[in-house]
Every structure is written in structure tokens, then in C-alpha cells.
Amino acid sequence: MEALRQAGASVVGDALGRIGGVSGLKRYDCGHDCLVARALTVETRAGDNLAIQVALGRAQPGDVLIVAGGHCLERALVGDLSRSYAIQRGLAGFVVDGAIRDVTAFRGREPFVCLARGTSHRGPSREGPGRIGSPVVIDGQLICTGDIVVADEDGLVCFDASRLDNVLHLVAERLAAEASIRAEISTGKARQSWIEAAVAKWEELS
Numbered sequence: 001m002e003a004l005r006q007a008g009a010s011v012v013g014d015a016l017g018r019i020g021g022v023s024g025l026k027r028y029d030c031g032h033d034c035l036v037a038r039a040l041t042v043e044t045r046a047g048d049n050l051a052i053q054v055a056l057g058r059a060q061p062g063d064v065l066i067v068a069g070g071h072c073l074e075r076a077l078v079g080d081l082s083r084s085y086a087i088q089r090g091l092a093g094f095v096v097d098g099a100i101r102d103v104t105a106f107r108g109r110e111p112f113v114c115l116a117r118g119t120s121h122r123g124p125s126r127e128g129p130g131r132i133g134s135p136v137v138i139d140g141q142l143i144c145t146g147d148i149v150v151a152d153e154d155g156l157v158c159f160d161a162s163r164l165d166n167v168l169h170l171v172a173e174r175l176a177a178e179a180s181i182r183a184e185i186s187t188g189k190a191r192q193s194w195i196e197a198a199v200a201k202w203e204e205l206s
Contacts, residue, residue, distance in 0.1 A: 004150050005034045007171045011178070012150045013157040015170035022139045022156040025095065025115040028106040034152040035113040037064035037092035038161070041145045044068070044130040046098070047075035047122075049082075051130025056082060058132065061090030064113070064151075066143050068136035069098025073118040075125070076101035087112050095151060097138045115151055 004012055013021050040063040044051045052067060059065060065086070069077050078094055080102035086094065093113030099120040100106065106114045133145045143149070147158040148167075159167055184192050 001036045003168055003171065004036045004148070007150075007175060008034045008154065009150050009152045009157050010154045011174055012167070012171055013155070015167060015174050016157055016159060020141045020157070022095075022097075022141050022151075024139065025097075025117060025151075025156065027153050028100060028103055028114045028116060028119075029093070029112060030107040030109070031111060031113065033111065033113070034150060035064060035093050035095075035115075036148065036150050037062055039064060039066045039143055039145055039147040039149050039158065040132075041066045041134060041136045041143055042068065042130065042132055043134060043136050044077065045128070046070045046072035047077070047124055048127055048130065049077045049124040050126045050128040051132055052077055052082065053126070054130075055132045056085055056089065056091075059086070059089060059091055062092055064092045064149050065094050066136060066138070066149065067094065067096045067098060068138055069096060069117075071097060071117055073099045073120055075099065075122045076120045077124055079123070080105035083112065083114070093151075095149070095156060113151070115156065 040059050042051050042055045067077055076099045077096055078100050087110050096116040099118050100116045101121055103119055135142055135144045143158050146161055148161050149158045181194050
């Protein structure tokens with residue numbers, strides 16, 4: 001998990017073939033660490049957080065709540081109370097495809113990550129319905145409970161936990177390739193192999 005955290009969402013996304021993922025979410029906590037955690041998914045009606053509150057009681061330490069809220073920014077789905085309870089329960093964070101409120105509280109010092117589509121001062125309804133633990137789709141990305149989620153300011157990627165060893169291998173390869181390019185850049189030479197490779201492809205396509 002620490003290797004994924006150090007790599008960050010963009011590098012892990014590269015290792016996953018640059019396919020899928022979620023973009024357009026904003027980060028509202030004050031930390032800079034990358035979120036790496038197990039997903040617990042929640043699908044809820046726009047502006048309603050009944051299922052979210054139930055999920056908070058079922059979540060296990062280390063989980064990240066993935067809330068499919070339908071892009072709705074009219075009403076906030078979580079706020080300071082949900083955050084405080086989640087921290088007390090040992091959750092790693094929230095990812096909300098919808099709005100949050102009490103933004104100042106989310107910038108507290110506790111190591112709790114929050115990414116959301118936006119904010120709203122309006123509170124939610126608590127009428128339901130909703131689903132907990134079922135697969136959800138956010139921005140075309142399928143996310144299942146138990147998936148490993150990697151998220152930071154760049155975006156969010158995820159994969160089935162059974163792929164962890166393979167993904168770690170691919171991430172190590174990607175980091176090694178980037179280290180080689182950085183070493184070449186540090187030489188200060190104008191002619192560099194990775195630029196020349198790009199030029200060669202350009203000429204091939206011309």
C-alpha cells in the first residue's frame with residue numbers, strides 16, 4: 001500500500017494502461033498524502049444520505065466510502081458530523097460524486113482524505129432509497145466494494161484487490177522508466193532519447 005501511496009494516482013493510472021478512472025473531483029482536506037484504501041460503495045438518490053449513514057455504521061477501519069451521488073450539487077451528502085464519526089471509526093476518507101458541506105472542518109489536522117464534486121450549504125434529505133456494497137459507476141469507472149482505490153489531487157483510479165501484486169510490478173516498472181528519464185534530463189543535454197523517440201514517431205506519422 002505504501003508503494004502505491006508514494007506512486008500516486010497518475011503513475012498507478014499509467015500502470016493500469018491509462019484506461020478509466022475518475023477525474024474532476026476536488027480535494028477538501030488539508031493533507032497531501034495519496035489515499036490508498038479499500039472501497040465501500042454507496043449509491044444514493046440525489047441529495048439523500050440515508051444510505052450513507054447506514055454505511056458509516058457498517059464500514060471497517062481503513063475503508064474509504066465511495067458515494068455515487070449522481071453529480072448532484074444541490075444538497076450536501078456529508079458534513080462535519082459524518083466526518084467526525086468516520087474518523088472515530090477509523091475510516092480512511094470519503095470520495096463523493098456530489099456535494100459536501102462544512103468545508104472548514106474537512107481541512108482539520110486529522111489524516112482523513114476527502115474528495116468531492118463540489119460543495120453546498122444545503123443539508124440532505126434522509127428518505128432513501130439507496131444501496132450499500134453494490135457496484136457503482138462514477139464517470140464511467142466501475143468501482144466495487146473491496147477494490148483498492150488510489151486517489152489524490154490528480155484523480156482516482158481503482159482495481160480489483162486480486163491484481164495487487166501485478167499492479168505493484170507494473171508500478172515499479174513505470175517508476176523505473178520515469179527515473180531513467182529524470183536522470184537523462186539532469187544531464188542538461190539537448191539531445192535526449194525520450195525526445196528523439198517522440199520525434200521519430202512524429203516523422204513516422206507525417
